[in-house]
Amino acid sequence: MVNITKRSVNTYKILSVISDNPAFLFGEFKESRIKHGMSTARFEKCFKCNHRFTNDEPVYFACVSQKGNVFFCKDCADECSKEIRKAPTD
Numbered sequence: 896m897v898n899i900t901k902r903s904v905n906t907y908k909i910l911s912v913i914s915d916n917p918a919f920l921f922g923e924f925k926e927s928r929i930k931h932g933m934s935t936a937r938f939e940k941c942f943k944c945n946h947r948f949t950n951d952e953p954v955y956f957a958c959v960s961q962k963g964n965v966f967f968c969k970d971c972a973d974e975c976s977k978e979i980r981k982a983p984t985d
């Protein structure tokens with residue numbers, strides 16, 4: 896068997912991030928998604944640093960290009976909102 900491994904690198908532009916207020920506790924979010932029969936797979940980790948959320952951890956909304964709404968951990972939400980404020984909008 897011959898395998899080809901391809902690794903793709905995507906760049907997502909952070910459009911907005913809300914770092915002042917957590918959107919949910921992750922456990923609450925997960926419960927309501929499961930209740931509605933929806934998958935939580937793409938929300939289980941911080942979109943930026945891949946930190947895996949625990950149920951009692953607050954998660955922060957961000958919006959990125961190509962994906963739409965994603966969750967950030969507190970550290971990434973703080974860091975990105977600072978950078979967004981610094982960076983000129985284009």
Ligand SMILES: [Zn+2]
Nearest residue numbers: 941944968971
């Ligand atoms: Zn993070």
